[in-house]
Amino acid sequence: MIVSNCLKRPAKEFVREFLSATHTAGMLREIMDLCPDKEFIFTVSPIRHFKDGAHGNQLSKASLLLGIEDVLGAGADYFPAYEIVMDELRDYRFYGEDMCHPTQQAADYICERFLDWALPAEEADTLKENIRTFRHGCHIVK
Secondary structure, three states, rough: OOOOOOOOOOHHHHHOOOOHHHHHHHHHHHHHHHOOOOOOOOOOOOOOOOOOOHHHHHHHHHHHHHHHHHOOOOOOOEEOHHHHHHHHHHHHHHHHHOOOOEOHHHHHHHHHHHHHHHOOOOHHHHHHHHHHHHHHHHHOOO
16 A cells, blocks of 8 residues: 655655656546545645655656646646745745755745635635634734
């Protein structure tokens, strides 16, 4: 069974395997087929994974991008978080000390761009008001 290690389980519990773009597209289609009444938004993480080196990171991202490209259109869309960091925020000041994770400033920018992309304009003011109310209730001022 192919899984993701989002729960940070010990590496010895897994066998790492590089998935081809074709295999990735097939798995995405299987997921989409499980929920035919849903629309999907795919993205590629801007976090750098250097366990296989810089070249391995780029190959992995490329495989994901090609796999996603293969399923776009049929109830799926793509938000370019990876490209925003690589092309618009390409300065290293948008990465944390580990040089792998985007800074909070970069994350906020991506979030803003996502909301502009995904949220209908007539709902933007309602969302901003809801965020303001939530932050006020949590005593978060921003």
